[in-house]
Amino acid sequence: MENFSLILAIVVITALAFDFTNGFHDTANAMATTISTGALKPKVAVAMSAVLNLVGAFLSVEVANTISKGLVDETGIRPEVIFAALVGAILWNLLTWLVGLPSSSSHALMGGLIGATVASAGSGAVHGDVLVTKVLLPAVAAPIVAGVAAMFATRLSYTLGKKADGRAAAKGYRTGQIASAGLVSLAHGTNDAQKTMGIITLALVAGGAVAPDSDPPTWVILSAGMAIALGTYLGGWRIIRTMGKGLTELQPQQGFAAQTSAATVILASSHLGFSLSTTHSVSGSVMGAGLGRKGGVVRWSTATRMFVAWGLTLPAAALVGALAETVTGLGDWGTAVVAVFLIASSAAIWKISRREVVDASNVNDAEEPAGVVTTAIAAVAPPPAGSLADDLTATIPSPAPVAASVAVPESAVPAVPPAAAV
Numbered sequence: 001m002e003n004f005s006l007i008l009a010i011v012v013i014t015a016l017a018f019d020f021t022n023g024f025h026d027t028a029n030a031m032a033t034t035i036s037t038g039a040l041k042p043k044v045a046v047a048m049s050a051v052l053n054l055v056g057a058f059l060s061v062e063v064a065n066t067i068s069k070g071l072v073d074e075t076g077i078r079p080e081v082i083f084a085a086l087v088g089a090i091l092w093n094l095l096t097w098l099v100g101l102p103s104s105s106s107h108a109l110m111g112g113l114i115g116a117t118v119a120s121a122g123s124g125a126v127h128g129d130v131l132v133t134k135v136l137l138p139a140v141a142a143p144i145v146a147g148v149a150a151m152f153a154t155r156l157s158y159t160l161g162k163k164a165d166g167r168a169a170a171k172g173y174r175t176g177q178i179a180s181a182g183l184v185s186l187a188h189g190t191n192d193a194q195k196t197m198g199i200i201t202l203a204l205v206a207g208g209a210v211a212p213d214s215d216p217p218t219w220v221i222l223s224a225g226m227a228i229a230l231g232t233y234l235g236g237w238r239i240i241r242t243m244g245k246g247l248t249e250l251q252p253q254q255g256f257a258a259q260t261s262a263a264t265v266i267l268a269s270s271h272l273g274f275s276l277s278t279t280h281s282v283s284g285s286v287m288g289a290g291l292g293r294k295g296g297v298v299r300w301s302t303a304t305r306m307f308v309a310w311g312l313t314l315p316a317a318a319l320v321g322a323l324a325e326t327v328t329g330l331g332d333w334g335t336a337v338v339a340v341f342l343i344a345s346s347a348a349i350w351k352i353s354r355r356e357v358v359d360a361s362n363v364n365d366a367e368e369p370a371g372v373v374t375t376a377i378a379a380v381a382p383p384p385a386g387s388l389a390d391d392l393t394a395t396i397p398s399p400a401p402v403a404a405s406v407a408v409p410e411s412a413v414p415a416v417p418p419a420a421a422v
Helices: 006-036 042-056 062-071 079-098 105-121 128-160 166-206 218-234 237-246 252-272 278-292 300-328 332-353 372-380 387-395
Strands: none
Touching: 006 042, 006 079, 006 105, 006 166, 006 218, 006 237, 006 252, 006 278, 006 332, 042 166, 042 218, 062 105, 062 128, 079 105, 079 166, 079 237, 079 300, 079 332, 105 128, 105 166, 105 278, 105 300, 128 252, 128 278, 166 218, 166 252, 166 278, 252 278, 278 300, 300 332
16 A cells, blocks of 8 residues: 655645646547537537546556656656646646647646756756657657548548438548547547556655556556546537637548547557657647648648647746746745645636636637638639539629619600501
């Protein structure tokens, strides 16, 4: 039985709070396209995703081991370091959720852990080879691989479905989209829930509660799975709106292709122990699916903001983690100050979010502005079949009947003499 100190209990609770934010922050990864195309109702979609996230948490511990055993040197790491890392990750998750940007919870956690570790034990305590091969390279490769796969899968879907009955094909793709969304949720549980398992296990090792190189205890797996499932069920509606409507307009064929491609990439990465960003994978596949349909475009204004957020995630979370570790290093009162700051900041972000509520009832109502690049692409893109005649009909007015528009006085019409008078 593990021996818990107060600081270790605080770290575990904070880690589960991060797992909760990870759940509602990343719900969009699995269900945004399903909700935007109408394949599932919003609340049904998030409930299904929550259950499968919980199931996925029990399927593997490879990613958890990457974090607890590989990324940083677990000897000499204090529980306070883990706490500081989680502060950086949670605040970044909440800030990006507030503005509706699908950034990476995984990289927020990695950044916070790296920053706090460097502040505590120096840069030598971070294993650079693991950081590059299992975090940074997958971060670059995953959205590209998923995007290219989704683009070709979308084109193949439209090619094969040319002669199919429109309604039957759409219904089939919606069914397939539900199945692929479930697969993404399962994959998300195998990857993202494990990150919290890994960070809690690292804290237990640092606090002397379990032996070094231990796998996550069963209670850690269960609690992490339940925390991410609860967060998923509550739904990150702001980010769902961005993923479902802000990047591109998706049809069922595209949603099916995007989710299947993303799930394949995520499951393969989980099997290899890569701490992959599911957000990067799904975002890349959504953009690829948008480009795969003839006449489809990606709203690059939204995509650019996402790319900027992706680039800032690691360093921003690392900076907050390092500052938090500097304060916690001052003693118990420093840890208390950081805890109060985290709670106050989280409450402030929540209060700001209430100014414009986004929930299941209005998640599909608004769309992201098109932007200059998207507008230019749409102007030169060939219109879908059948739309040209409709546009011409709509833009050329029909001539109004003369009798209805011109009134001719009877006195102005010259009298015609009778034939007998000619």
